Amino acid sequence: MTSETASAPRGRGRPRSEQARIAILAAARDLVLESGYEQLTIQAIAARAGSSRQTVYRWWTSKALIVADLVMDGELRLPTATIPDTGDLEADLVAWLDGATSAFADPQVGPLVLALVTAATDSEAEARLLYEMSTGPFHGALVDRLLRGADAGQIATSADPTAMADALIGTVLFRALTPGARPAPSAAVVRTLLGIPRA
Amino acid sequence: MTSETASAPRGRGRPRSEQARIAILAAARDLVLESGYEQLTIQAIAARAGSSRQTVYRWWTSKALIVADLVMDGELRLPTATIPDTGDLEADLVAWLDGATSAFADPQVGPLVLALVTAATDSEAEARLLYEMSTGPFHGALVDRLLRGADAGQIATSADPTAMADALIGTVLFRALTPGARPAPSAAVVRTLLGIPRA
Amino acid sequence: MTSETASAPRGRGRPRSEQARIAILAAARDLVLESGYEQLTIQAIAARAGSSRQTVYRWWTSKALIVADLVMDGELRLPTATIPDTGDLEADLVAWLDGATSAFADPQVGPLVLALVTAATDSEAEARLLYEMSTGPFHGALVDRLLRGADAGQIATSADPTAMADALIGTVLFRALTPGARPAPSAAVVRTLLGIPRA
Amino acid sequence: MTSETASAPRGRGRPRSEQARIAILAAARDLVLESGYEQLTIQAIAARAGSSRQTVYRWWTSKALIVADLVMDGELRLPTATIPDTGDLEADLVAWLDGATSAFADPQVGPLVLALVTAATDSEAEARLLYEMSTGPFHGALVDRLLRGADAGQIATSADPTAMADALIGTVLFRALTPGARPAPSAAVVRTLLGIPRA
DNA sequence: TGATAAACGAGACGGTACGTCTGGTCTTACG
DNA sequence: CGTAAGACCAGACGTACCGTCTCGTTTATCA
Numbered sequence: 001m002t003s004e005t006a007s008a009p010r011g012r013g014r015p016r017s018e019q020a021r022i023a024i025l026a027a028a029r030d031l032v033l034e035s036g037y038e039q040l041t042i043q044a045i046a047a048r049a050g051s052s053r054q055t056v057y058r059w060w061t062s063k064a065l066i067v068a069d070l071v072m073d074g075e076l077r078l079p080t081a082t083i084p085d086t087g088d089l090e091a092d093l094v095a096w097l098d099g100a101t102s103a104f105a106d107p108q109v110g111p112l113v114l115a116l117v118t119a120a121t122d123s124e125a126e127a128r129l130l131y132e133m134s135t136g137p138f139h140g141a142l143v144d145r146l147l148r149g150a151d152a153g154q155i156a157t158s159a160d161p162t163a164m165a166d167a168l169i170g171t172v173l174f175r176a177l178t179p180g181a182r183p184a185p186s187a188a189v190v191r192t193l194l195g196i197p198r199a
Numbered sequence: 200m201t202s203e204t205a206s207a208p209r210g211r212g213r214p215r216s217e218q219a220r221i222a223i224l225a226a227a228r229d230l231v232l233e234s235g236y237e238q239l240t241i242q243a244i245a246a247r248a249g250s251s252r253q254t255v256y257r258w259w260t261s262k263a264l265i266v267a268d269l270v271m272d273g274e275l276r277l278p279t280a281t282i283p284d285t286g287d288l289e290a291d292l293v294a295w296l297d298g299a300t301s302a303f304a305d306p307q308v309g310p311l312v313l314a315l316v317t318a319a320t321d322s323e324a325e326a327r328l329l330y331e332m333s334t335g336p337f338h339g340a341l342v343d344r345l346l347r348g349a350d351a352g353q354i355a356t357s358a359d360p361t362a363m364a365d366a367l368i369g370t371v372l373f374r375a376l377t378p379g380a381r382p383a384p385s386a387a388v389v390r391t392l393l394g395i396p397r398a
Numbered sequence: 399m400t401s402e403t404a405s406a407p408r409g410r411g412r413p414r415s416e417q418a419r420i421a422i423l424a425a426a427r428d429l430v431l432e433s434g435y436e437q438l439t440i441q442a443i444a445a446r447a448g449s450s451r452q453t454v455y456r457w458w459t460s461k462a463l464i465v466a467d468l469v470m471d472g473e474l475r476l477p478t479a480t481i482p483d484t485g486d487l488e489a490d491l492v493a494w495l496d497g498a499t500s501a502f503a504d505p506q507v508g509p510l511v512l513a514l515v516t517a518a519t520d521s522e523a524e525a526r527l528l529y530e531m532s533t534g535p536f537h538g539a540l541v542d543r544l545l546r547g548a549d550a551g552q553i554a555t556s557a558d559p560t561a562m563a564d565a566l567i568g569t570v571l572f573r574a575l576t577p578g579a580r581p582a583p584s585a586a587v588v589r590t591l592l593g594i595p596r597a
Numbered sequence: 598m599t600s601e602t603a604s605a606p607r608g609r610g611r612p613r614s615e616q617a618r619i620a621i622l623a624a625a626r627d628l629v630l631e632s633g634y635e636q637l638t639i640q641a642i643a644a645r646a647g648s649s650r651q652t653v654y655r656w657w658t659s660k661a662l663i664v665a666d667l668v669m670d671g672e673l674r675l676p677t678a679t680i681p682d683t684g685d686l687e688a689d690l691v692a693w694l695d696g697a698t699s700a701f702a703d704p705q706v707g708p709l710v711l712a713l714v715t716a717a718t719d720s721e722a723e724a725r726l727l728y729e730m731s732t733g734p735f736h737g738a739l740v741d742r743l744l745r746g747a748d749a750g751q752i753a754t755s756a757d758p759t760a761m762a763d764a765l766i767g768t769v770l771f772r773a774l775t776p777g778a779r780p781a782p783s784a785a786v787v788r789t790l791l792g793i794p795r796a
Numbered sequence: 797t798g799a800t801a802a803a804c805g806a807g808a809c810g811g812t813a814c815g816t817c818t819g820g821t822c823t824t825a826c827g
Numbered sequence: 828c829g830t831a832a833g834a835c836c837a838g839a840c841g842t843a844c845c846g847t848c849t850c851g852t853t854t855a856t857c858a
Contacts, residue, residue, distance in 0.1 A: 013802020014854040020804075038321050043844055052805050057846070114320040120376050121313040122237050128379035135377060156355070159391040163383035167392065170369025173376065177319050178334055180327035184362035192358040193366065195394035212833025213823040219835075242813055251836045256815070411807025412849040418809075436719050441839055450810045455841070512718040518774050519711040520635050526777035533775055554753070557789040561781035565790065568767025575717050575770065576732055578725035582760035590756040591764065593792035614830070640818055649831045654820065 016059075023049040024056055028066045029075045033108060037067065037115035064119035064126040070112065071134045083141050089149030090190055093168070097186040100172045113176060139165050149194075156195025164193050215258075222248040223255055227265045228274045232307060236266065236314035263318035263325040269311065270333045282340050288348030289389055292367070296385040299371045312375055338364050348393075355394025363392050414457075421447040422454055426464045427473045431506060435465065435513035462517035462524040468510065469532045481539050487547030488588055491566070495584040498570045511574055537563050554593025562591050613656075620646040621653055622670055625663045626709070634664070634712030661716035661723040667709065668731045680738050686746030687787055690765070694783040697769045710773060736762050753792025761790050 027048035031040050040063055046053045060066045069075075084092045104110040116134055120127040146161040155161075168189075175183050226247035230239050239262055245252045259265045268274075283291045303309040315333055319326040345360040354360075367388075374382050425446035429438050438461055444451040458464045467473075482490045502508040514532055518525040544559040553559075566587075573581050624645035628637050637660055643650040657663045681689045701707040713731055717724040743758040752758075765786075772780050 011802065012800070012856045014804070014856095016803070036320070036322075041844060042846090050805090052807085053844095053846085054806090054848090055804065058803075117376060118317055118320045121235070121317045123235075124378050127376065131377045131379045136380065139380065156357075156394055158355075158394050160383055160387035163388040163391040166373050166383050167366040167370050167388060170371070170373035171366050172369070173372045174365050174369035177316060177326065177372065178330045179323050180330040181335065181338065184359055184365050188359035188362040189366060192362040192392060192394070195355055195357050195391070210833075211825045211831065213835070215834065240813060241815085245836095249836090251838090252813095252815085253817090253837090254835065257834075409807070410805065410851050412809070414808065434718070434720075436715075439839060440841085444810095448810090450812095451839095451841085452811085452843090453809065456808075515774060516715050516718045519633070519715045521633075522776050525774065529775045529777045534778065537778065554755075554792055556753075556792055558781055558785035561785040561789045564771050564781050565764040565768050565786060568769070568771035569764050570767070571770045571774065572763050572767035575714060575724065576728045577721050578728045579733070579736065582757055582763050586757035586760040587764060590760040590790060590792070593753055593755050593789070612829080617830075638818060639820090643831095647831090649833085650819090651821085651832090652830065655829085 017055075020049065020051045020055055021059070024051060024059075025066070025070060025073055025075055029070055029112070032067070032070075032115050033111050036111050037063070037118045040115070062122075062126070064122055064130070067112075067115050067119050068126075068130055068133055071116070071130075083145045085145060085148065087152070089145070089152065089154040090194055092145065092149075093190045093194075094186050097168065097171070097189060101175055101183075101186065104172075104176050110176070117173070117176070135169065139169060142168060154194065159193065159195050167193055216254075219248070219250045219254055220258070223250055223258075224265070224269055224272055224274050228269055228311070231266070231269075231314045232310050235310050236262070236317045239314070261321075261325065263321055263329065266311075266314050266318050267325075267329055267332050270315070270329075282344040284344060284347065286351070288344070288351065288353040289393055291344065291348075292389045292393075293385050296367065296370070296388060300374055300382075300385065303371075303375050309375070316372070316375070334368065338368060341367060353393065358392065358394050366392055415453075418447065418449045418453055419457070422449055422457075423464070423468055423471055423473050427468055427510070430465070430468075430513045431509050434509055435461070435516040438513070460520075460524065462520055462528065465510075465513050465517050466524075466528055466531050469514070469528075481543040483543060483546065485550070487543070487550065487552040488592055490543065490547075491588045491592075492584050495566065495569070495587060499573055499581075499584065502570075502574050508574070515571070515575070533567065537567060540566060552592065557591065557593055565591055614652075617646065617648045617652055618656070621648055621656075622663070622667055626667050629664070629667075629712045630708050633708050634660070634715045637712070659719075659723070661719055661727065664709075664712050664716050665723075665727055665730050668713070668727075680742040682742060682745065684749070686742070686749065686751040687791055689742065689746075690787040690791075691783050694765065694768070694786060698772055698780075698783065701769075701773050707773070714770070714774070732766065736766060739765060751791065756790065756792050764790055 024045060027045045028040065031044055031048065042053055042056050042063070045066070046056050049056075056066075060069070083096050086092055104113060116130055120130050142165040143161050146155065146164055149155050150159075150161060155164075171183075171189055174181075223244060226244045227239065230243055230247065241252055241255050241262070244265070245255050248255075255265075259268070282295050285291055303312060315329055319329050341364040342360050345354065345363055348354050349358075349360060354363075370382075370388055373380075422443060425443045426438065429442055429446065440451055440454050440461070443464070444454050447454075454464075458467070481494050484490055502511060514528055518528050540563040541559050544553065544562055547553050548557075548559060553562075569581075569587055572579075621642060624642045625637065628641055628645065639650055639653050639660070642663070643653050646653075653663075657666070680693050683689055701710060713727055717727050739762040740758050743752065743761055746752055747756075747758060752761075768780075768786055771778075
């Protein structure tokens with residue numbers, strides 16, 4: 001899926017090169033993983049993709065949109081894209097939080113997430129777009145899982161599912177952005193949120 | 200306080216110009232507020248400060264360090280720098296979270312916080328530095344307040360103070376980075392964390 | 399003619415802007431005439447030419463090569479580029495020497511010749527290049543004219559044409575570099591070299 | 598001798614450091630010999646001399662004046678400072694010309710002469726000063742020697758001593774500035790100038 | 797089947813910012 | 828008061844990208 005139009009405009013001229021599109025996204029992904037979003041340049045993307053800078057500019061108007069397409073195309077595979085549902089909410093959330101945290105330590109994933117965060121700080125419009133494409137679905141899936149847990153009576157009556165989802169994702173962000181801090185264990189976070197006394 | 204040495208080296212040559220230091224920090228603050236961290240350039244800082252680029256480079260080696268000094272020098276005044284302590288933990292935390300959230304809407308504060316976040320994604324070293332200088336103290340103050348609340352029996356036994364601080368700051372980050380989302384009310388977040396049933 | 403390739407490479411990309419090339423050379427010529435070679439900067443050339451500094455750097459790697467191109471492109475019009483041949487060698491040489499000397503007094507020419515001299519002192523490689531492009535042809539033309547005069551018996555048998563050419567050009571250099579000296583009259587120089595007694 | 602005052606200022610304060618003056622001139626000489634006049638910087642001179650830049654600026658207002666002082670102080674030892682007088686003018690001039698030419702090949706001398714030439718092209722005022730301090734005396738000594746030779750009947754009646762001196766020094770300049778050219782042998786130059794038929 | 801049209805690579809264009817270097821000046825502590 | 832030290836403003840250096848603009852070329856649709 002491109003950032004311009006969902007499907008080919010089916011015009012008269014030469015059709016868009018799918019090969020170039022794939023090569024550019026792959027190059028962008030590799031470069032982000034190697035050096036981070038700040039050091040990412042259109043120049044380097046085009047060079048590594050073997051395409052021209054003009055071709056990049058023709059289809060994407062900003063670095064952030066390229067990164068957004070990485071998510072849409074599944075180039076960024078978050079191992080935490082789905083929240084497990086074994087019936088035990090606490091265990092599921094701990095597993096998810098641990099998985100997300102360890103994913104940031106993976107050089108194949110961490111830099112891309114930071115890239116999304118940085119791109120989000122560029123402008124509010126991009127932040128909204130990226131939220132809809134990446135963070136939003138996660139948040140929705142979390143709320144769904146929490147509601148199922150609530151139905152099963154696995155959440156304290158004091159807890160609000162949306163607030164819990166905010167806090168869970170926020171905790172992931174906090175851990176990603178503060179490599180110097182010593183975060184609380186995932187189990188402690190989940191128990192705190194669920195309102196379940198320590199065993 | 201400079202990024203080089205805490206106090207003047209009292210050497211033989213011409214002493215460092217305090218006026219230039221202040222002008223540079225003020226210029227950096229203004230430019231961040233106007234256009235954000237991404238658009239911030241050393242060139243523009245020096246021009247607005249009426250100093251030379253060389254003077255900036257002499258004392259700061261990166262944009263992130265300038266932003267760090269903004270925090271140290273109090274150029275970035277977070278209205279949430281202190282956590283209130285009225286004896287009612289729940290009310291205090293709600294007030295703090297509301298204050299922090301509304302602060303992000305203030306054009307005098309929000310862009311600076313985003314600048315800190317972006318600077319943190321630049322490199323792990325800068326992330327650690329910025330954590331020690333800005334986020335870290337907040338986190339510590341939160342934990343302190345929570346411990347006092349725990350002593351007063353205002354926290355569910357299931358809750359872990361460090362986990363709560365992580366989640367609270369994470370929630371603030373989540374709100375800051377997702378302007379498109381509709382976050383849960385502060386009261387719901389705090390109640391969820393404290394494990395206190397809805398009134 | 400550029401300093402890179404003699405003719406257009408007939409490549410695929412956007413062709414080199416002849417307008418920019420001409421504007422840069424004209425700007426360099428004007429600036430040399432105004433302030434001399436030492437004060438000449440790439441920055442000022444680009445600014446006056448209305449081009450970017452990068453464009454200058456793309457085609458010329460040093461100030462000296464720009465000056466060399468001034469000669470090649472005829473921007474530097476030496477009124478002594480050709481040695482007259484009326485059949486009277488002595489008169490021709492006196493005319494040439496007077497012409498060359500008065501040319502140095504011309505603010506349109508003198509500074510450019512000094513620029514060539516200064517550029518030649520920069521490095522031996524540049525000196526060789528400039529010699530081949532500017533001084534060398536003069537020297538060759540002088541030797542040719544002298545040989546024709548020798549055939550006509552207008553040179554003393556003691557005289558060596560190459561030595562005479564060296565001395566004539568050397569005399570021009572001497573006059574150019576020593577504005578404080580009172581040089582001998584051109585007629586005396588030529589008579590001395592030709593070995594012809596004073597009338 | 599300094600470029601400021603001929604004699605000690607005899608003031609009240611601390612007297613000028615003769616050691617600094619000598620160290621600066623020596624440093625300037627070494628740097629010119631190593632890298633040429635163009636690459637010479639006040640910064641590098643002061644650093645090598647172990648003095649401060651301010652001290653250099655206090656006593657010399659331009660690079661050219663430092664080079665002028667090098668000549669005055671004998672730091673630049675031209676092996677051709679005196680014209681031999683064996684009674685045989687032709688042999689003396691050939692010896693002088695050969696000596697001057699080979700001196701330019703000496704890395705201890707050539708760069709300094711080129712430095713003088715470059716300094717002379719900087720401005721007319723400096724050219725006059727340098728002529729009076731370096732080239733002028735040479736020229737005068739040459740004329741003197743030629744007049745003695747003329748008295749001895751060793752010069753063609755067609756020759757003019759001043760013109761010959763101009764041409765001789767000019768020939769030296771020509772050789773110095775055109776490393777790519779193949780100059781005429783010194784004997785040929787001298788014979789041409791003297792008007793003496795080839796043996 | 798040939799004209800048309802759009803995308804492609806290549807690469808030059810005017811810009812802006814980089815980080816470094818040097819030029820001159822100014823301000824301190826020391827001798 | 829001269830000196831070494833060193834910070835100051837100014838500005839040129841050469842490099843890297845930016846986003847735009849021709850070029851020649853390729854690959855489709857449509858007349």
